[in-house]
Amino acid sequence: MSYEQKSLGKLRGRVIHGDKVGRKLGYPTANLARHYFNRHPVNDGVYAGIATVNTRRYSAAVVIGVHDKVEVHLIGYRGNLYGTMLEVTLVKKLRVLSRYRSDDMLTLQIARDVERAKTTTLTHLGPYV
Secondary structure, three states: OOOOOOOOEEEEEEEEOOOOHHHHOOOOOEEEEHHHHHHOOOOOEEEEEEEEEOOEEEEEEEEEOHHHEEEEEEOOOOOOOOOOEEEEEEEEEEEOOOOOOOHHHHHHHHHHHHHHHHHHHHHHHOOOO
16 A cells, blocks of 8 residues: 555645744745645644655655644755645654744754654655665
8 A cells, every 4th residue: 555545634735935934943844824724634743744846755744733834844855945836645643743942942853853754754755865
């Protein structure tokens, strides 16, 4: 059975400008407006996913629920995605959302989330070069 058949859901939308907090912490994200997903409900949380841009697939750490947005960090992607249609298949929920006392604590957790997302999706995408 493919990861798409076992997925927790599929999100699709146009990348919009966000607050650039992820970028400041070293983990830029592609933001999708949450209102689209009201018809396709997915619980808030942090997920491992596979993001597709055009025909290229990337492992992704996905945060749903902060500031009513979906934030997608495409692991290994460099470039500008504003205005691009992005599709994300959620593979596994990694954890519930939490608040952090400092940017340093948040950055450490993001690093763990990104590593877990990469490990979780590795079997679907193959090794990273």
